[in-house]
Amino acid sequence: MNATGAAAGPATGDVLLYLNGVTVSFDGFKALNELSLVVEKGELRTIIGPNGAGKTTMMDVVTGKTRPDTGEVFFAGTNDLTRLDEADIANLGIGRKFQRPTVFENLTVFENLELALADSRRTWHVLFAGRTAARRQRIAATLERIGLAEHVDRPAGVLSHGQKQWLEIGMLLIHDRRLLLLDEPVAGMTDRETEETAALILELARDRTIVVVEHDMAFVRSLGARVTVLHEGSVLAEGSIDYVQSHPRVIEVYLGR
Numbered sequence: 189m190n191a192t193g194a195a196a197g198p199a200t201g202d203v204l205l206y207l208n209g210v211t212v213s214f215d216g217f218k219a220l221n222e223l224s225l226v227v228e229k230g231e232l233r234t235i236i237g238p239n240g241a242g243k244t245t246m247m248d249v250v251t252g253k254t255r256p257d258t259g260e261v262f263f264a265g266t267n268d269l270t271r272l273d274e275a276d277i278a279n280l281g282i283g284r285k286f287q288r289p290t291v292f293e294n295l296t297v298f299e300n301l302e303l304a305l306a307d308s309r310r311t312w313h314v315l316f317a318g319r320t321a322a323r324r325q326r327i328a329a330t331l332e333r334i335g336l337a338e339h340v341d342r343p344a345g346v347l348s349h350g351q352k353q354w355l356e357i358g359m360l361l362i363h364d365r366r367l368l369l370l371d372e373p374v375a376g377m378t379d380r381e382t383e384e385t386a387a388l389i390l391e392l393a394r395d396r397t398i399v400v401v402e403h404d405m406a407f408v409r410s411l412g413a414r415v416t417v418l419h420e421g422s423v424l425a426e427g428s429i430d431y432v433q434s435h436p437r438v439i440e441v442y443l444g445r
Contacts, residue, residue: 250263291352370389417442
């Protein structure tokens with residue numbers, strides 16, 4: 189066994205996301221410090237760590253919001269994301285959900301998904317005049333998957349916090365993203381919403397790759413996924429939830445606080 193709690197050696201599956209020696213500095217502070225990380229195709233991965241560990245910066249780099257000082261980020265083998273802009277990266281099939289939902293509250297649930305599905309260059313007139321059967325079917329399937337089929341005609345602004353989070357996940361699913369990056373998806377949720385979100389993520393993970401950044405350790409445990417612990421911009425430990433929760437350094441810098 190190596191220091192990550194897993195057998196040493198190459199990855200067993202196809203690598204979808206590979207960060208290699210990524211460093212990002214802000215005014216002399218290293219938000220990421222030679223970070224290397226491998227996520228396999230079809231994997232569900234959870235990432236934890238104290239505030240300032242580099243979790244958000246890592247997602248910023250993957251989505252093109254932040255350019256690293258050094259290092260490479262490969263997606264699907266050959267695409268170095270550090271050379272692409274945010275729109276190009278999204279077009280490769282990478283979607284990100286931020287901690288606070290960013291839905292259009294004055295539009296209905298259906299309209300939010302329709303707008304997400306439409307090409308950004310379309311005018312509103314073309315968007316809402318072109319409701320084809322195929323488009324409606326795709327939206328209906330997404331609504332069923334995120335549990336909002338009964339709320340299709342409700343304004344997004346009247347949804348609960350959890351339902352808004354699910355709607356935003358749906359706005360990523362409508363594009364059939366290959367990689368979903370979810371930033372604290374259960375922050376502010378009720379216990380029931382948290383349980384339903386765990387069930388949703390586990391169901392979605394059956395046919396896509398998902399990386400979840402989260403602080404709620406009970407939620408992390410419920411996902412049963414491989415856990416990566418970041419600290420000071422690098423991987424501190426990696427393995428099962430039981431392994432990282434018993435790791436002395438993880439307890440010292442994060443869990444014991």
